[in-house]
Amino acid sequence: xxxxxxxxxxxxxxxxxxxxxxxxxxxxxxxxxxxxxxxxxxxxxxxxxxxxxxxxxxxxxxxxxxxxxxxxxxxxxxxxxxxxxxxxxxxxxxxxxxxxxxxxxxxxx
Amino acid sequence: xxxxxxxxxxxxxxxxxxxxxxxxxxxxxxxxxxxxxxxxxxxxxxxxxxxxxxxxxxxxxxxxxxxxxxxxxxxxxxxxxxxxxxxxxxxxxxxxxxxxxxxxxxxxxxxxxx
Numbered sequence: 001x002x003x004x005x006x007x008x009x010x011x012x013x014x015x016x017x018x019x020x021x022x023x024x025x026x027x028x029x030x031x032x033x034x035x036x037x038x039x040x041x042x043x044x045x046x047x048x049x050x051x052x053x054x055x056x057x058x059x060x061x062x063x064x065x066x067x068x069x070x071x072x073x074x075x076x077x078x079x080x081x082x083x084x085x086x087x088x089x090x091x092x093x094x095x096x097x098x099x100x101x102x103x104x105x106x107x108x109x
Numbered sequence: 110x111x112x113x114x115x116x117x118x119x120x121x122x123x124x125x126x127x128x129x130x131x132x133x134x135x136x137x138x139x140x141x142x143x144x145x146x147x148x149x150x151x152x153x154x155x156x157x158x159x160x161x162x163x164x165x166x167x168x169x170x171x172x173x174x175x176x177x178x179x180x181x182x183x184x185x186x187x188x189x190x191x192x193x194x195x196x197x198x199x200x201x202x203x204x205x206x207x208x209x210x211x212x213x214x215x216x217x218x219x220x221x222x223x
Contacts, residue, residue, distance in 0.1 A: 008149065042113070042199070096165070
C-alpha cells in the first residue's frame with residue numbers, strides 16, 4: 001500500500017530552527033509537496049521537490065532524497081506565526097496526491 | 110472574490126437532513142477536488158473532476174453525491190449522513206490532473222452530523 005509518515009507533533013522555540021521529516025512509500029513518484037495549514041484555514045502551498053537536493057525559499061527549505069523515500073522541511077528563525085500543521089504529500093504515478101496526517105508545530109516564546 | 114471559496118463555512122445537520130456544500134474557484138483551473146479531513150488523519154480524496162468529468166470516486170458512500178456543472182463550480186450533496194461523517198470538507202482546484210498540479214484549497218466547511 002501507499003504510506004506517508006511524519007511526526008504527529010513537534011515543539012520548538014521562537015527564533016530557533018526545526019526540521020520536520022517525511023518518509024514515503026508510494027506506487028510511483030512524480031514529486032513531493034509541503035503545505036502549511038493554520039487551524040481553521042485552508043492548506044497553502046509551501047514547496048515542491050521532484051529532483052534530489054535542497055530547495056531554499058526564504059526561511060523555509062525542503063530537501064528530497066528519492067532513493068531513501070525521504071524529505072524534510074526546514075524552518076529557520078522561527079516566528080510565532082509559524083505555529084501550524086505541516087502536510088507532506090507525494091504525487092503518485094497517477095498524479096494523485098497521497099497525504100501524510102500532518103505535523104502540528106507548536107512554537108513557544 | 111479570489112482563489113477558492115466554499116460555503117457554508119460551518120454546517121450542523123441531522124442524520125435525516127439533505128444539504129449541499131458549494132465550492133467556487135476563480136483561478137481558471139480545469140480540475141476540482143473534494144477532500145475529507147478528520148482530526149489526526151491524512152486528507153482523504155473523495156472525488157476528482159477534470160474538465161467537468163468525474164475521473165475519481167474513491168469508494169465514497171452514495172450518501173455523498175458530487176456535482177460539477179462547469180469548471181468553476183463544484184457541489185457536494187449530502188443525504189442521510191452518519192455521525193462519523195463529521196469532519197472538515199475541503200475543496201481544491203488545480204490547472205489539470207496530470208503533470209505538476211499544485212492544488213489550491215478553499216477554507217473548508219466544518220460539518221457536524223448529529
